[in-house]
Amino acid sequence: MTREDRDVGVATWALFLRTHAALVARLEHELDEARRLPLPWYDVLLELNAAQGRRLRMQELGNRVVLSRSRVSRIVDEMARAGLARREPDPADGRGSYAVLTDTGRSALHDAAPVYLHGIATYFTGQLSDAELQIMHDALRRVLEYAGSTPAPPKQPSG
Amino acid sequence: MTREDRDVGVATWALFLRTHAALVARLEHELDEARRLPLPWYDVLLELNAAQGRRLRMQELGNRVVLSRSRVSRIVDEMARAGLARREPDPADGRGSYAVLTDTGRSALHDAAPVYLHGIATYFTGQLSDAELQIMHDALRRVLEYAGSTPAPPKQPSG
DNA sequence: GAAGATTGAGGGCTCAATCTTT
DNA sequence: AAAGATTGAGCCCTCAATCTTC
Numbered sequence: 001m002t003r004e005d006r007d008v009g010v011a012t013w014a015l016f017l018r019t020h021a022a023l024v025a026r027l028e029h030e031l032d033e034a035r036r037l038p039l040p041w042y043d044v045l046l047e048l049n050a051a052q053g054r055r056l057r058m059q060e061l062g063n064r065v066v067l068s069r070s071r072v073s074r075i076v077d078e079m080a081r082a083g084l085a086r087r088e089p090d091p092a093d094g095r096g097s098y099a100v101l102t103d104t105g106r107s108a109l110h111d112a113a114p115v116y117l118h119g120i121a122t123y124f125t126g127q128l129s130d131a132e133l134q135i136m137h138d139a140l141r142r143v144l145e146y147a148g149s150t151p152a153p154p155k156q157p158s159g
Numbered sequence: 160m161t162r163e164d165r166d167v168g169v170a171t172w173a174l175f176l177r178t179h180a181a182l183v184a185r186l187e188h189e190l191d192e193a194r195r196l197p198l199p200w201y202d203v204l205l206e207l208n209a210a211q212g213r214r215l216r217m218q219e220l221g222n223r224v225v226l227s228r229s230r231v232s233r234i235v236d237e238m239a240r241a242g243l244a245r246r247e248p249d250p251a252d253g254r255g256s257y258a259v260l261t262d263t264g265r266s267a268l269h270d271a272a273p274v275y276l277h278g279i280a281t282y283f284t285g286q287l288s289d290a291e292l293q294i295m296h297d298a299l300r301r302v303l304e305y306a307g308s309t310p311a312p313p314k315q316p317s318g
Numbered sequence: 319g320a321a322g323a324t325t326g327a328g329g330g331c332t333c334a335a336t337c338t339t340t
Numbered sequence: 341a342a343a344g345a346t347t348g349a350g351c352c353c354t355c356a357a358t359c360t361t362c
Binding site: 227 | 331332333339
């Protein structure tokens with residue numbers, strides 16, 4: 001790797017950080033503006049809707065939305081209070097607890113999805129060619145897999 | 160844009176979010192492990208070091224590290240207490256205030272840089288080909304510029 | 319005693335209000 | 341009264357401790 005290439009690497013990393021910050025702020029703003037919906041709530045709705053039986057264990061939900069179990073626990077509480085989800089104990093294992101999407105939640109998702117999708121289409125994919133998109137997809141998959149495969153900073157250790 | 164392409168778009172966006180979370184956690188961890196240095200501190204050191212006279216106005220520093228003015232104000236306080244930076248009033252404008260890199264700060268940066276650079280090289284650029292890196296660089300630049308150019312969610316409005 | 323989940327405590331970050339200088 | 345910066349209030353998030361069930 002030449003010196004220029006290394007500079008491109010650091011520069012790209014910096015761009016990655018700034019772009020992430022800008023885009024997340026953007027989408028959060030539009031989602032809140034249009035639907036009064038925090039981004040993490042949207043993510044939870046999305047994952048629950050995609051899951052078998054529209055329900056997920058707390059831990060699994062946390063993994064998918066990239067939030068700690070404790071945060072998920074509180075968010076599901078709030079969403080339950082708002083009627084978008086409800087809790088259900090796991091009949092097979094008394095320790096486990098499910099978050100289940102309600103009809104209200106489902107309709108909130110269908111209501112919010114166009115806003116979010118439009119944001120992505122406008123600010124992200126809209127600025128990229130099909131080829132770029134495909135390359136980024138493959139590249140990010142590789143990076144993510146590597147970061148996940150290696151010894152990892154223990155996020156919320158077992159006990 | 161075909162249906163598959165749109166799916167790739169959303170999937171890539173999702174990967175973007177997950178990869179960002181994983182990588183930042185990674186680098187933060189290694190930097191803290193090796194040098195007891197929070198990532199925002201590293202960023203501040205970096206920007207101050209790169210700046211004219213190794214000093215920057217609070218507002219400008221905030222822009223560069225993607226942090227609010229208030230956060231920067233507090234971080235510079237902490238870093239001053241740790242001896243890595245100091246404050247200086249702007250002689251030309253009594254309202255303004257500079258953050259200035261100290262020798263200690265400079266040496267802390269030189270100490271920490273290899274750790275950070277190594278992390279980027281290992282987890283990010285190391286997983287990408289030169290071509291991919293170049294494409295990502297150009298693509299992100301375009302996305303960021305567009306997100307910045309458009310009416311924007313007012314981050315900390317003027318007054 | 320380990321696993322799933324929740325609760326308590328605390329840090330990071332932003333917004334709004336305030337203070338100072340122009 | 342506007343601009344630069346700091347302070348006060350409060351949300352979001354995680355870690356550690358705790359409770360319950362296996």
